[in-house]
Amino acid sequence: MATTTHTVTNQAPPLVGYDVFSADRALAEAVQRHLDPGLLDEALGELATLGTSAGSAQAQEWGAQADAYPPVLRTHDRYGNRIDEVDFHPAWHRLLGHAVTNGLTNAWGRPGGHVRRAAGFLVWTQAEPGHGCPLSMTHAAVPALRADPELAAFWEPKLTSQVYEGERLAAPADRTGVLFGMGMTEKQGGSDVRANTTAALPLAAAGEYALTGHKWFCSAPMSDAFLVLAQAPNGLTCFLVPRVLDDGSRNAFRIQRLKDKLGNRSNASSEVEFDSTWARRVGEEGRGVRTIIEMVAATRLDCVLGSAALMRQAVAQAVHHCAHRSAFGGRLVDKPLMRNVLADLALESEAATVLAMRLAAAYDADTDGERALLRLAVPAAKYWVTKRATPVAAEALECLGGNGYVEDSGMPRLLREAPLNSIWEGSGNVQALDALRALGREPAALDAFLREVGAARGADHRLDGAVKGLLTELADLEGAEARARRLVERMALVLQGSLLVRYAPSAVADAFCGSRLGGDWGTAFGTLPHTLDLASVVERARPQL
Template identity: 50%
Template sequence: MDHHTPLRPRHRLVTHEVSNQPTELFDFNAFATDAPLVEALAREGGDWGAGRCDAYGRIAGGELLRLGFAANEHPPRLVSFDRFGGRIDEVDFHPAYHRCMALAREHELHSLTWTQERPGAQVVRSALCYLHNQYEAGTACPTTMTHAAVPVLRHAPALAPAWLPGVLSSEYDPDCRPPGEKRGLSIGMGMTEKQGGSDVRANTTRAVATGDDRHHLTGHKWFFSAPMSDAFIVLAQEDDEGLSCFLLPRWRSDGQRNAINVMQLKDKLGDRANASSEVEFVDAEAHRIGVPGRGVATIIEMVGQTRLDCMLGSAGLMRAALVQAIHHSRARHVFGAALVDQPLQQRVLADLALESEAAIALAMRMARAFEGGDEHEQQLARLATPIGKYWICRSAPAFVNEAQECLGGAGYVETGLMPRLFRQSPLNSIWEGAGNVQCLDMLRALARSPASRDALLAELDAARGLNRHFDTHCDRLARSFDDAAALPAAARAMAEDAAKALQAAILLRADADWVGALFCDTRLAGPGSRAYGVADCGDRAADLIARAF
């Protein structure tokens, strides 16, 4: 792509000619134009999937980008009753939503981790999800949950044969029918209740055994994601056992609709193409998964997988916002020069590009850790998942807002992409445990799994000696792990320091190691600033912007 995007062809109106405006940014390859992603894919062992990513990159920057506008302009609608008065609790979606879902399904964003039995499968799938999230994040939610449900279903050998083939199918089937009549199945999730929130052990939904390997659930869920799914992984209190995990199908075994009453769809700030709901269960039929009373332990792998997707989702939103900012700045001329060449704007864009690259570098490194190749990878994933989820998702809103400002008033108008990105940007920091929950999980991992600390420090030690600011930062981080008196009040500072250390370690050892050096100089040398554009990337600022897009 040329350094400067051509100016929009002039259009004559009654009063003036339209000029000095960027062209619409459509029909570009979102993978091939993303050097940090291309390199991360290869670095983390997913280079065999570059062709898949290239194909989806063309879709993401073309059809998906267009579909995303329509899917968000026409949000889902709850249809509680059919025309004869029968309760159906179905969700009506715009065709653009269904097409986005079909594209994700066809390209195995929901299943590649489990269907490709080779190293790098999780990495390739993560790259695809990162691309999808940039231009339609709402459909990423049900895709994520279907993907994350597979390890949980494998804990239920009596259920898995009936469900896994449909869950792993590459066909998208949105019809509301019993699972045996469908070509593809999706899985949702319901953990949160009004009185407990993140404290799921306070759940009050009750499960009563029926004597035939089934249970009846009565209660509610305050946030019940993707209510159009074919089944849901939920938690409920089982008498004399405690909190257990259940598979709750949309249809009962007798072929009738299950008693999952959708009370309302949430009117959300972002994620508007997707349906989230409040529901009540009235003796709804369900099947226990895993050991009675061990519901949290059973569902925890699903939670981990969705937290990885939160990192990828936020990194994707940051990337999409950065692309819009660079595209606009290349086309717009002010004070006699392209905006991208104005020193202050260039510094802002370079700072954003550096932050974006660090975000996807950490997310993709975590994708490789999730493959669990050895004890080091497993322990690193245990500790670095809440760290990465906290920091990347925390960073997204301020990042997107800064990129939005690069467009001036145009970044605030709903006909463009930026407002949707901004509304979406806080979601992932809230979903699957907000910031404090992630920090407490980090402390819990340090306390319960000392080997996870060793794994994280070993990961950092591999980059020791490459940058003096990095070495000093790592020394300080190691000391903070020992300062138990300061915890948990200092957990956020520790999580931020750990995330930046991991990002620096990855970038310092990457092929473009000069990016890692800039990251250390601007993020680890002194207190820094919360404002983008304060850090000075020097004569490499233009290189960072060109590398970004």
């Protein structure tokens, strides 16, 4: 066939070779807003460097390879010895190593650490989201371990180290940097961890136990250690389970199989068995949920960040494609209906980013009021933002037409990944019920939430009306469980609306309030009121190469 028939025209160039951080105006502005001025120059430089790496052809290739070549379980070596090891493609280690060396497991010990790490996490997971799982759990293990100062003193420097040592298994004392996983879920219980049956038998040495049982989902089983829940004599308790014991021998950590998942294919999720497995108690016996809840709260925030990252990458790809693709006599981005779709997607992405970064800033502030805000805002954000990722990814894929449905575009990978964060660390119902629990038991949480939302009072009548309606619902919590999802959705929306009214350009805030809070919004993307300044919203979301 003549080669002239294959001349490529009217195709968008690859979105590659750009700074993912600096091209995201909402994120860059949030970092500048939440960091002290004395930290800005250093932080912005670090994030721009990381953003340039994330937008490089090399990182994009690593992401594609890590997804295309998933991990492989090796239960035994060639001689029949049980080894329970997981082999990963080299691209996985390059992604994970780059993340660790750039401080994405270290937010706890430096000024502005949570904002800086959250922004970096949001940027770097756009290269490949699967390896965010061990990053998140390693980061989140720190507050849980602080329930035991002796354990924290030993493990925290290794958890926050910026040294990545790959797959090398070694005694904890011989490692500079470590990764942590978590094992809570069992077959019979799921989110109901109090139904766990894994038993913890006290040993002679104080704080040491032997665990026997199973875990139905244990993420990142190649990690150096795990925080798990098991039933001790006085009730459900948190334990630290190392892969390698102090003497260099391997702990009894039997990986039964790796899960065959819809997405998140680069990351290993497993079923594991404990058979008189050595463990060290973390916190008090019978207080396991309270001990591990700090880890869960931190990983829930990472679910919000991960979903915000997926949405941003999906929107960036869609806007970039439409800015370069022509149809019916003009660029797609200039067509009124396509512009409406893109603007609607951009609003969802910016609202998610602004909310996620506000929560990270609350972690840095660490005041009574900010901790109270997190108690209610984290489950609300986790519920709403993670649920929005899937429809955003699907609609953004459609913006690319048939090209978006092809694996080479990367859009199917985003779509497969999108549902995960709404399931991980508690599904939607769990988040909604957790928010109800906070409303019923912790009045300071609602006070902090209302103060945050009230900071924008009088700036937009639709926001004011939505807050008034929310207060009416909160005044009567009779039968609240059956309507908990709707209640928590409204809480998330008014919080996002308040943040956008205060911090986003007027075109963005006006469009968000006019659609999400004003009632003039359809069930599909692309139904924004046509009188809004949608061109400005789309242009703001467009990544500049």
